[in-house]
Amino acid sequence: MLYYLRMHRILIINGSFRKKNTFSILKKIEDSLSGNEIDFVNIKDFNIKPCTGCETCLKKGFCPINDDCNKVFEKMVKADGIIIGNPVYLRQLSGYLKILFDRACSWYHRTPLYGKPVFLVSTTQASGLNSTDKLLHDITDQWGMIYTGSVLSSVFNRNKILSDESNWLKKFNFYLDSKNKRYYRPSFKMIFEFSTQKMLAKNVLTLDKEYWNEKKWFSMPYYYKCRINPLKKLTSLIFYKIGSHFIGKSMKK
Numbered sequence: 327m328l329y330y331l332r333m334h335r336i337l338i339i340n341g342s343f344r345k346k347n348t349f350s351i352l353k354k355i356e357d358s359l360s361g362n363e364i365d366f367v368n369i370k371d372f373n374i375k376p377c378t379g380c381e382t383c384l385k386k387g388f389c390p391i392n393d394d395c396n397k398v399f400e401k402m403v404k405a406d407g408i409i410i411g412n413p414v415y416l417r418q419l420s421g422y423l424k425i426l427f428d429r430a431c432s433w434y435h436r437t438p439l440y441g442k443p444v445f446l447v448s449t450t451q452a453s454g455l456n457s458t459d460k461l462l463h464d465i466t467d468q469w470g471m472i473y474t475g476s477v478l479s480s481v482f483n484r485n486k487i488l489s490d491e492s493n494w495l496k497k498f499n500f501y502l503d504s505k506n507k508r509y510y511r512p513s514f515k516m517i518f519e520f521s522t523q524k525m526l527a528k529n530v531l532t533l534d535k536e537y538w539n540e541k542k543w544f545s546m547p548y549y550y551k552c553r554i555n556p557l558k559k560l561t562s563l564i565f566y567k568i569g570s571h572f573i574g575k576s577m578k579k
């Protein structure tokens with residue numbers, strides 16, 4: 327019998343200016359993913375300007391800033407899975423990643439990354455690992471991605487971590503095959519976030535409504551077919567109906 331193994335496209339993003347702590351973990355990961363098509367991006371090599379807050383992306387579907395941002399976005403959209411590496415700056419994301427993610431503001435409403443696995447790497451001297459990891463996790467959940475784990479590195483475990491990568495990517499590899507997303511169980515929070523965006527798409531932003539219609543998401547409990555227990559489905563539906571009623575009413579005023 328002939329088996330066809332598809333090569334997956336994986337994007338690795340190094341959110342540091344340096345090629346040091348974050349980079350070395352990402353390189354380990356790159357090595358362990360050999361056999362796939364890997365695009366390793368050092369974000370400092372791209373000219374990405376900060377968001378000006380004009381909201382054109384939300385209202386008209388494009389960003390008027392002319393820089394390299396779309397080059398990185400295209401890579402993210404094209405990838406089957408994404409690894410994000412972040413050096414902790416002031417207990418949070420590095421400026422590079424924060425600027426990039428601010429520019430993806432419309433993805434909170436119209437995500438192109440739903441169902442793609444993501445793996446997170448954060449490195450610090452000593453503090454801020456959990457807060458940074460939580461923020462990255464929240465952002466990627468909001469994009470409908472499948473969180474598959476994190477590596478958190480500080481001076482206390484730096485050397486040990488580099489010799490410990492064997493199990494990191496098991497879940498990531500599993501969800502690289504997009505057929506497997508049907509086994510995923512989104513959390514309550516993710517389903518409620520989905521319902522909240524559905525409410526906004528139905529009642530507030532025209533572009534969102536078009537996108538959600540095109541994706542057929544209005545009739546779905548989540549972005550794609552997956553495992554959601556009936557209680558979660560029911561409560562999120564009630565939440566959506568009530569919220570939609572009140573938003574619809576306030577929009578008419």
Ligand SMILES: Cc1cc2nc3c(=O)[nH]c(=O)nc-3n(C[C@H](O)[C@H](O)[C@H](O)COP(=O)(O)O)c2cc1C
Pocket residue numbers: 342343344345346347348349412413414415416417418449450451452453454
């Ligand atoms: C601007 C800046 C802010 C930082 N903030 C923190 C911090 O809040 N807590 C901490 O423990 N380390 C902090 N660090 C140290 C880095 O998080 C740490 O060295 C990280 O591993 C650097 O990653 P890199 O080698 O990939 O650049 C900071 C470093 C810089 C340059």
